[in-house]
Amino acid sequence: MANIQLKAVRKAYGAVEVIKGIDLDIKKGEFMVFVGPSGCGKSTLLRLISGLESITSGDMLFDSERVNNVLPSQRGIAMVFQSYALYPHMNVYDNMAFGMKLAKSSKEEMDVRVRKAAQLLQIDHLLDRLPKQLSGGQRQRVAIGRAIVRDPRVFLFDEPLSNLDAALRVQTRLEIAKLHHDMSDVTMIYVTHDQVEAMTLADRICVLRDGKVEQVGTPSELYETPNSLFVAGFIGSPKMNFLTGDHAAKYNCSTLGIRSEHITIVPEGQGAWSGKVVHAEDLGSDNYLFVEVGSDEPLIVRRAGKLDIKLGTQVALAPQDGKLHRFGADGKPIA
């Protein structure tokens, strides 16, 4: 329900600057994901938006209203924490109702909202339980439920899936996506270090690096037109292939990038590169070839279907048209 603007936001702890001037517009109802390696400042940025940390300089606007010094509880936000942070001594109902109790809401309204949120998340049968009697996935739902009950303008997620096992992670990811669909006017901001989560959930992704915004865009924008070597390498799995040295010089750049699915095997003599298959992975639906072409790392080639090439085979490879990414010595793309 709110659009959020960050203007030249900085955060320093003593002499150490963690957020080094960030300008960012997050649109109303958007699902924005902050992603980046650990220590890039993504969690700090989320905490600045939540108000749990105060910004050192710059401005933070919610719907054009300056909120630099507004208490977290008055910003209209709700937050889902990494460790769920449920109150261990309260049952699920009280956990979800605590905020409304403090806001002195009427008992009836509170009851309606708690039960509605519980129904939405299918935890209405757990309302009397204590957090310690719940499974990890159930705790996660309660944490989300507690956030829903606050009826927030902005929903903040701080790596909410990192404590779940792989299967549960996929399932919960799906539910968060559904939640976003159901609450389409609520702005959601989600922090993760996992680029798969970022790609699958986000309307737009903000890649952070060392306290600065590296690139903001839709998942496909970031995937197809990364505006730096860093983003190109960070987004996408497997990682984009990078070729340097002579390979890159041929294309007038210092680094040449090509995604694994944009390389095709061509008849001997016609390809741009050739080499031996040194390793292969068969995933059933796809297979990956690792081809040694004389660069730092083998080129990874993604092909559909079953693996049908033996290790040690010599293959010739060619990039698909227009799928090459050329980067200069500064890491920026060359148009």
Next chain:
Amino acid sequence: MTAMDIFKRTMFYFAVVVIVVVAVFPFYYAVITSFKTGTALFRVDYLITKLDWTNYAAVLGGRNFIRSIFNSVFIATTTVAFALLLAVTASYALARVRFRGRGLLLMVILAVSMFPQIAVLAGLFELVRFLGIYNTPYAMILSYTIFTLPFTVWVLTTFMRDLPIEIEEAAIVDGATPWVIITKVFMPLLWPALVTTGLLAFIGAWNEFLFALTFTASETQRTVPVAIGLLSGASQQEIPWGPIMAASVIVTVPLIVLVLIFQRKIVAGLTAGGVKG
């Protein structure tokens, strides 16, 4: 198992037995003595030969000893309650709020609890006289604050630090003020720590001697340690060992029971005040 192993195991269990016997025997011997009167007192026995309650009757029959117990209970309870009241909020500030000079403040608080109490005796004596509470329980309640308050603040601060930060942040997002965080979120989580800290402070106040000796004049105002310390017989030469041991057992048994019940928590509390601090 080789002979060497058997030897080692035997030595180990021997050490265990020695530890237990040395730790427990003096108290056991006090119990034995407390059941003896007359010439039986002067015979060394290792077992209780006869349950003779004369000494207990003598101690409890004298009005002053019961008075002393009441004094001690009243003083220790009030001191601890007062200290906990002030310490809970103070330790939240020390453990959870970042402010300049926090480390220094913690050091000062620790320093106060390590004070030689004699160093403030003259000044406290003046204060107690000035307030007109000399020879009343309030003199002790006031003066015991000097060690119970820093101790409770210190231990609760270490406990408070260990509470997960995200729970507090969730409460902040829910709109809780610091006061609400303490009363509605932290206190319910901390009550085992509160019990432990309170118990340790209680034991400290219950056992205190210097202030209680100095700030009381009449027998009716004495606390238990002073009463036992100054228990004397008809003449200087004749120390009433039987009643002394009976009195000792009476005031020690509740403590030992409490300590054994709260064993684990006490160890945690002691180490929170020591090792981790």
Next chain:
Amino acid sequence: MTTSLTPPRRERSLQDQRARAAFWFLAPMLVMLFCVAAWPLFRSIYFSFTDTTLSNLYGGKWIGFDNYLSRRELSSGRVLWRGTLVDPAWWNAFWNTVRFSVVSVTIETILGMLVALVLNAEFKGRGFVRAAILVPWAIPTIVSAKMWGWMLNDQFGIINDILLNLHIIDQKVAWAANINTAMFAVLIVDVWKTTPFMALLCLAGLQMIPRDIYEAAKIDGVHPVRVFFKITLPLVRPALMVAVIFRILDALRIFDLIYVLTPNSDATKTMSIIARQNLIEFDKFAYGSAQSTLLFLIIAIFVMLYIWIGRVDLSGESGK
């Protein structure tokens, strides 16, 4: 904050709110500590520079350092030094205190470590043993002084009885009363009473050492004694340093045990004992204040040296 606009009332940041709350949370405690610690300490020090007496607390005159040291020249030309610093009773108490503290803390540390090593091993009945060693700790000092006073009694004490039967001594010893053994008696009781505390702190330190370190050492075939000195001791050292300073500070101010166990024995009089005697019993209030002030100074200097030399982090701040 960067803005020059006057913020509306509700614009108070979380940090401001918390700092304000912290101030009000700390204020009552600080006021209380000021009243019972800082102010009395200040008054005690002030008294030490006056000739105040117990019966007339407000009638004292400022006499400078005379309670500590004063020089007077008699008409005959002889120079007379007076004051605590040339009082043999004070120096006797000083050395008694130092001797008591050093010996008792050393023994307690070693024994405490040994007991902790035993308790750190896994064996049946460990919980029982741990409970048992809590007993001396739980007994009030005065009670243990009386208990041991009885056990160490010259005529009817069980200690003499045992030692005679074992032919270790050939006649009864008046442990507490005899000037040669009084300090020994005090040490026994103190060690008995406080070793459990040391043992528990050492045990907590030991239990923080990860087990796999020991397993690695075992696989490497390192001798257990070497393991203790090369692995265990360095790892528990920080915990041990804190425990030792707590104990030393406690030992330096000892009063109750000696007051009850060996009253009026010059062999065991400590600084606290004679300071209180002068303050309350001998009506040399100001003189006693000077002695208590000296004890305070000694302890303060000792603590600073200890922290400075040992780099002990008492506040636990660095770990966070």
